[in-house]
Amino acid sequence: MAAVATQVDVASRDGPATKNKLTMIVFSGELDKLFAAFNIATGAAASGMDVTMFFTFWGLQAIKKTTRTGRSLMGRMLGAFLHDVEGVGPSKMNFGGAGRWMFKRMMQSRNVTPLSELRALAADLGVRMLACQMSMDVMEIDREGLIDMVQGVAGVATMLEEAAQSKATLFI
Amino acid sequence: MEATKTALALDLKGLLCPIPVVKLAQAIKTVQVGDVIEATATDPGVLADIPAWCRSTGNELVSIGKEERIIRFAVRRVK
Numbered sequence: 001m002a003a004v005a006t007q008v009d010v011a012s013r014d015g016p017a018t019k020n021k022l023t024m025i026v027f028s029g030e031l032d033k034l035f036a037a038f039n040i041a042t043g044a045a046a047s048g049m050d051v052t053m054f055f056t057f058w059g060l061q062a063i064k065k066t067t068r069t070g071r072s073l074m075g076r077m078l079g080a081f082l083h084d085v086e087g088v089g090p091s092k093m094n095f096g097g098a099g100r101w102m103f104k105r106m107m108q109s110r111n112v113t114p115l116s117e118l119r120a121l122a123a124d125l126g127v128r129m130l131a132c133q134m135s136m137d138v139m140e141i142d143r144e145g146l147i148d149m150v151q152g153v154a155g156v157a158t159m160l161e162e163a164a165q166s167k168a169t170l171f172i
Numbered sequence: 173m174e175a176t177k178t179a180l181a182l183d184l185k186g187l188l189c190p191i192p193v194v195k196l197a198q199a200i201k202t203v204q205v206g207d208v209i210e211a212t213a214t215d216p217g218v219l220a221d222i223p224a225w226c227r228s229t230g231n232e233l234v235s236i237g238k239e240e241r242i243i244r245f246a247v248r249r250v251k
Contacts, residue, residue: 039189039190040190042190042194043189043190043193043194045197046190046193046194046196046197046198046225047193047197047225047228047229048197048228048229049228110188111186111187111188112188113188113191121194125194125197
């Protein structure tokens with residue numbers, strides 16, 4: 001049995017060959033961090049990498065429709081505070097939305113591609129977007145509450161399988 | 173060796189990261205292997221990013237340089 005176990009161990013270590021692939025876990029739901037996430041995703045896809053983005057917890061705001069979410073009282077209260085990609089503010093200096101307005105104005109004046117367009121571009125370039133089932137359950141967001149660009153709903157095992165085959169894995 | 177043939181001219185002026193590499197990646201698929209794309213850009217980040225993009229995708233950087241505020245580069249599709 002020991003010999004078998006060693007074989008399995010070696011097999012899994014050398015296991016699935018590393019592919020030209022990037023796996024991203026998008027945990028944050030803020031304007032600046034989502035900019036970084038979609039910028040890296042589009043850049044990687046443009047450089048020929050196979051990209052998968054897993055959206056979990058606050059990151060679900062990046063792939064949420066504008067509709068309110070939640071079923072229970074607390075779920076609906078949370079839903080009232082969750083934003084969509086247009087509504088998210090920066091992680092610092094948001095000042096109740098003034099920071100979001102300021103950053104958007106400054107980015108627009110510098111001709112930076114807006115977050116929603118960057119997201120659409122990522123989808124066009126073949127970036128695979130997956131949503132975390134557990135976060136959706138906790139936050140009471142159903143599949144219909146997510147944009148159509150989302151290709152599927154999955155869990156940690158799927159993410160780990162993708163990550164194990166990837167050249168790079170990022171947690172944002 | 174046949175003379176360099178410019179198949180496409182790209183205007184990337186005013187565009188910021190990551191759009192120049194995205195536009196180049198999209199454009200390179202529209203030309204034949206061996207063809208050259210010539211581009212102009214203004215984002216200084218392009219000076220580092222276009223050579224890096226060529227190394228990661230295996231395409232050939234024919235030339236890159238900056239005059240005044242305009243960056244010009246040429247990339248040949250290799251595969």
